[in-house]
Amino acid sequence: MKVNGITIDDTFAEAFGMSSTGVIITADSPRWARQAAVTMSGFGTSVIGCGAEVGIDRELKPEETPDGRPGVRVLLFGFSPDALAPQLKNRVGQCVLTSPGSACYAGVDAKRRIGLGQGPRYFGDGFQTAKILGKNRYWRIPVMDGEFVVEETSGVVTDAVGGGNVLILGNDRTGLLSAAEAAVAAIAEVPDVITPFPGGIVRSGSKVGSKYKGMVASTNDAFCPTLRGRVKSELGPDTVAVLEIVIDGLSSKSVADAMKAALKSLIEVGPSKGVTRISAGNYGGKLGQHHYHLRELLP
Amino acid sequence: MSGLTFRLKAAPDERLDVSELTPRRLASLSQGDIERIVVGSTKRQLKVGDVFALGGRAADSVRFESGSSRLDFIGSRLDEGTVIVDGDVGDYAGREMSGGRLDIRGDSGAFLASGLKGGLVTVKGSAGNQVGAQRAGDKFGMMGGIVVIEGHAGDRVGDRMRRGTIIVRGRCGSIAGTRMLGGTIWTDQGFGANPGLLMRRGTLIGPNVEKLLATFVDTGKHDLVILRVLSRYLAATLGPLAPRPITGPVRKYAGDLATIGKGELLIAA
Numbered sequence: 116m117k118v119n120g121i122t123i124d125d126t127f128a129e130a131f132g133m134s135s136t137g138v139i140i141t142a143d144s145p146r147w148a149r150q151a152a153v154t155m156s157g158f159g160t161s162v163i164g165c166g167a168e169v170g171i172d173r174e175l176k177p178e179e180t181p182d183g184r185p186g187v188r189v190l191l192f193g194f195s196p197d198a199l200a201p202q203l204k205n206r207v208g209q210c211v212l213t214s215p216g217s218a219c220y221a222g223v224d225a226k227r228r229i230g231l232g233q234g235p236r237y238f239g240d241g242f243q244t245a246k247i248l249g250k251n252r253y254w255r256i257p258v259m260d261g262e263f264v265v266e267e268t269s270g271v272v273t274d275a276v277g278g279g280n281v282l283i284l285g286n287d288r289t290g291l292l293s294a295a296e297a298a299v300a301a302i303a304e305v306p307d308v309i310t311p312f313p314g315g316i317v318r319s320g321s322k323v324g325s326k327y328k329g330m331v332a333s334t335n336d337a338f339c340p341t342l343r344g345r346v347k348s349e350l351g352p353d354t355v356a357v358l359e360i361v362i363d364g365l366s367s368k369s370v371a372d373a374m375k376a377a378l379k380s381l382i383e384v385g386p387s388k389g390v391t392r393i394s395a396g397n398y399g400g401k402l403g404q405h406h407y408h409l410r411e412l413l414p
Numbered sequence: 415m416s417g418l419t420f421r422l423k424a425a426p427d428e429r430l431d432v433s434e435l436t437p438r439r440l441a442s443l444s445q446g447d448i449e450r451i452v453v454g455s456t457k458r459q460l461k462v463g464d465v466f467a468l469g470g471r472a473a474d475s476v477r478f479e480s481g482s483s484r485l486d487f488i489g490s491r492l493d494e495g496t497v498i499v500d501g502d503v504g505d506y507a508g509r510e511m512s513g514g515r516l517d518i519r520g521d522s523g524a525f526l527a528s529g530l531k532g533g534l535v536t537v538k539g540s541a542g543n544q545v546g547a548q549r550a551g552d553k554f555g556m557m558g559g560i561v562v563i564e565g566h567a568g569d570r571v572g573d574r575m576r577r578g579t580i581i582v583r584g585r586c587g588s589i590a591g592t593r594m595l596g597g598t599i600w601t602d603q604g605f606g607a608n609p610g611l612l613m614r615r616g617t618l619i620g621p622n623v624e625k626l627l628a629t630f631v632d633t634g635k636h637d638l639v640i641l642r643v644l645s646r647y648l649a650a651t652l653g654p655l656a657p658r659p660i661t662g663p664v665r666k667y668a669g670d671l672a673t674i675g676k677g678e679l680l681i682a683a
Contacts (some may be wrong), residue, residue: 181646182643183642183645183646184642218643242676246598246640246643247596255640261636261638262636262640264639264640366633388624
């Protein structure tokens, strides 16, 4: 079908069940809260190679944070709570504890908990102290600019979703990028989701397996424009580039809402940016528990 | 709010132990059963029916429509519901409470909230010595929950306190936080002499101190994030009962260096 001149494939995005946790990072200014969040989110694009998929959910106003300072919420997605625990500990210990003026609190409210400050507190070398307020324990670790305050645990959920996606095809590579940027900005308005790839956009979509032993994933040749004619291509003759937006969310609904926001944005701005077609990635529906049909998500 | 009510027939001529008069323990009793509960502390074995006029019906609250400094152990071991006292109470009010709310609309005697584990205790007037303190034979003093005293508190507030928060809108007496192991004591008007004697951990917060122990060391002025967290938590939990938030830096004294010295006295700078 065509909407506003853009072909919408009759297909679906196939996504997987994941575990997820999150943190709220605060600092003296929004800039420094975001700096710590960006640093913590580094090398967090794909769970296969990075151990976790990490990204900024949204910025928080001072009245929304535990200490009344500006903050940023970061979400982490992994295969299991056990797999997330070392990722959370290391990223908070190396990227948030080190960031000037920062503090770090639980960003997901769930009964099941994993360590947040449980590991980093030992950096205090015996000078750390704890304060229990209600049901939460906060560690105070002396550092060179004062104290790093970090909550002992954060909630973790096991019914999160990873791998919602949209494929954007078109005849203008730079125009396609700006259309994808607008779609990522639209997704950023949806709560409880992240787009973990660089700037929210991935240009190296993958297929399962490889001709090389030991490679679990390799380039999605069917969507590579320079291989058209050499492989069983999915691309029409006018397609010069394909970009993908991958979405992880705390719930299936949040992923669906994010895909809706992306489709709406792409349909609105896409025609002027060279977007000719929108598709989605799947594995035939046999691997992932969650299927998001593009037709059902159109505005 | 409906519930059982107790009105003193006359000023008691002996100390009364009213620890059994909480909503949960009275819920399954008939009026006759309640009136036969022994509350006297002498060989006379005074019963509820001898000293109180009983009214209302069992519900999630109990109200003492008149108070006396001879009513001990009010709200003791309360775990849910509300106990309200329209007057003064004696010693050990709220002892070993683990939940619910105890509202005292007069003054309290000694050992208010000793062994408190959870819940909220409020005192409209002032409290005697050893609020939230260890009672002989106990391992610790207060171990959780929140106490709000709108008047003043006596000496040794929080003796061997381990967790929880004590807020004194007035002034604390001498050696507040003695032998403290954790938790927070926050006074709006200041501390008497020698707060934190032999404290190991924990936080004392106030605008001034009468006399500082030689074993507390000045670490300078600091803008502490944990104070912001604490202020917001108390404001969200207590509403108008919360202490005035401290904005800006505080002067931090660390001690007691006669022990491990991980406690702190924070004076609004």
